[in-house]
Amino acid sequence: MADSSDLIIGVDAGTSVIKAVAFDLGGAQLASSSVRNSYVMGADGSATQSLSQTWADCAAALRGLAEKVEGLAQRTAAVALTGQGDGTWLVGPGDVPVADAWLWLDARAAPTVRGLARGPDERARFEATGTGLNTCQQGSQMAHMARVCPDLLDRAEVALHCKDWLFLNLTGVRATDPSEASFTFGDFRTRSYSDAVIATLGLEDRRALLPEILDGSRDTRPLTAAAAAQTGLLQGTPVSLGYVDMVMTALGAGVHTGDAGAACSTVGSTGVHMRAVRSDDVYLNAEGTGYVICLPVPDLVTQVQTNMAATLNIDWALSLVEDLMAETGAAPSHADLVARIDGWMARSRPGALVYHPYISEAGERGPFVNADARASLVGLNASHRFPDVIRAVVEGLGMAARDCYAAMGDMPRELRLTGGAARSPALRRVLAAALDTPVRVSSRDEAGAAGCAMMAAVAIGAFDSMDACIARWTTPLLGAPEPPCPDLVPVYDTLFANYRHARDSLAPVWDGLAAARKSQGA
Numbered sequence: 001m002a003d004s005s006d007l008i009i010g011v012d013a014g015t016s017v018i019k020a021v022a023f024d025l026g027g028a029q030l031a032s033s034s035v036r037n038s039y040v041m042g043a044d045g046s047a048t049q050s051l052s053q054t055w056a057d058c059a060a061a062l063r064g065l066a067e068k069v070e071g072l073a074q075r076t077a078a079v080a081l082t083g084q085g086d087g088t089w090l091v092g093p094g095d096v097p098v099a100d101a102w103l104w105l106d107a108r109a110a111p112t113v114r115g116l117a118r119g120p121d122e123r124a125r126f127e128a129t130g131t132g133l134n135t136c137q138q139g140s141q142m143a144h145m146a147r148v149c150p151d152l153l154d155r156a157e158v159a160l161h162c163k164d165w166l167f168l169n170l171t172g173v174r175a176t177d178p179s180e181a182s183f184t185f186g187d188f189r190t191r192s193y194s195d196a197v198i199a200t201l202g203l204e205d206r207r208a209l210l211p212e213i214l215d216g217s218r219d220t221r222p223l224t225a226a227a228a229a230q231t232g233l234l235q236g237t238p239v240s241l242g243y244v245d246m247v248m249t250a251l252g253a254g255v256h257t258g259d260a261g262a263a264c265s266t267v268g269s270t271g272v273h274m275r276a277v278r279s280d281d282v283y284l285n286a287e288g289t290g291y292v293i294c295l296p297v298p299d300l301v302t303q304v305q306t307n308m309a310a311t312l313n314i315d316w317a318l319s320l321v322e323d324l325m326a327e328t329g330a331a332p333s334h335a336d337l338v339a340r341i342d343g344w345m346a347r348s349r350p351g352a353l354v355y356h357p358y359i360s361e362a363g364e365r366g367p368f369v370n371a372d373a374r375a376s377l378v379g380l381n382a383s384h385r386f387p388d389v390i391r392a393v394v395e396g397l398g399m400a401a402r403d404c405y406a407a408m409g410d411m412p413r414e415l416r417l418t419g420g421a422a423r424s425p426a427l428r429r430v431l432a433a434a435l436d437t438p439v440r441v442s443s444r445d446e447a448g449a450a451g452c453a454m455m456a457a458v459a460i461g462a463f464d465s466m467d468a469c470i471a472r473w474t475t476p477l478l479g480a481p482e483p484p485c486p487d488l489v490p491v492y493d494t495l496f497a498n499y500r501h502a503r504d505s506l507a508p509v510w511d512g513l514a515a516a517r518k519s520q521g522a
Helices: 051-066 110-117 122-129 138-148 150-154 162-171 178-185 195-200 204-209 225-231 245-253 311-328 334-339 341-346 386-406 425-435 447-459 466-473 488-519
Strands: 007-013 017-024 029-036 047-049 076-083 089-091 158-160 238-241 262-267 271-278 291-294 300-307 354-356 376-378 414-418 439-441
Touching: 007 051, 007 162, 007 245, 007 447, 017 051, 017 447, 029 051, 047 051, 051 162, 051 225, 076 162, 076 245, 076 447, 089 162, 110 138, 122 178, 122 195, 138 150, 138 178, 138 204, 158 162, 158 204, 162 225, 162 238, 178 291, 195 204, 238 447, 245 262, 245 271, 245 291, 245 300, 245 414, 245 447, 262 386, 262 425, 271 386, 300 386, 311 334, 311 386, 334 341, 341 386, 341 425, 354 386, 354 488, 376 488, 386 425, 386 488, 414 425, 425 439, 425 488, 447 466
Parallel strands: 007 076, 076 238, 262 414, 414 439
Antiparallel strands: 007 017, 017 029, 089 158, 262 271, 271 300, 291 300, 354 376
């Protein structure tokens, strides 16, 4: 590391935006640059993204960062990568994309998932990976491809994830990280591939498509001359392949700071709920759902449950107002409506309605997996108004978080919160009371980019260990605990009981609606 190298670039390639963020070696954020992502949703349940465009957008974000940080190339000690998880990014000869990537949003593998879930070895697969089958995952998607479009796999030489694809373009190395490798095809205890898991998915003949596993907190690879020309960075700059974005965000936001019982929820478009535990302390629920995802700390993993949609539910509710007001020619902005949420919450009664936040067309994946699950609002009467609906939607996010943590064992002793919704006092109050635990918000703006940058900081020797890096980069940014409202806790205990009872009872309704959609060709 040259004397002038005093910063690390973290790249977070999310579903909506690719961000390049510069941090100094002490963890302070210096500047960021972003480029909007784009993907295509199809009527068949497909969700695809161009590999070549994603790399071009990543390079553009890095060049944009150079416009904001003087001498960026010379000052960069390392580049680190994270990105949207799951999905299948197939690459063929000459590192040319085989087809557009299947994203985590893609629902086409649902029939294959249902078949695999009924297999005799499914429980053994779950106990190795710690991860329930769902349509998001590369293993499920490749198993589906092998059934219905094997030519895609035939033309591929390697199956990557989003961040792996960017790493390939930056370094020329085909690799993945221990987190995605083990929860998809491996064993979280060994952080390696498992032949038994691969066989359970019926992919023995496709084993050669799985790349080497590289831990970016220990090893880096040099930036190539071609990538240097496209990004404006210096050839030879160390590049760290980070873990999947869910755990990088949690690492940056405080999922592991040495405090027993702490947990971390990221409430953005999706909801990600996780706790850090030792491998031997993982709770594998009877339903076989959730994820176990390695952290870049020896023998430490995260147990994870993820809601397919979180604030997307709020966006939907606000869109009702936007559409109605547009008819009058006086539509307020989305930001104006968001600013009114806390006021609406104050004018409504807690726990009066049950809302299930399954608004995604891909159904739900945590703490249960059902591609046909759909949102519902239960308990309406003629006296209810829009503030009551907004409160129900926000409370539904709290109930979904509690549902997820219940599937991982005990409720957390403290919740660290990140994501755009963390800025809402109303949502924080709901989460604190729903889980009956204090909530702390990290002031870290770009937790995902910070998490992978922390891996690079350890890899290049700026810190002796990840725990030392966490003590400098993460712990000081946690805000004061916000305790749960004692009056709300029993209200939400009752609401959660009704939420679960209604959720369990609605499965036949979802089946019927799905059958009707299919018969109508929808």
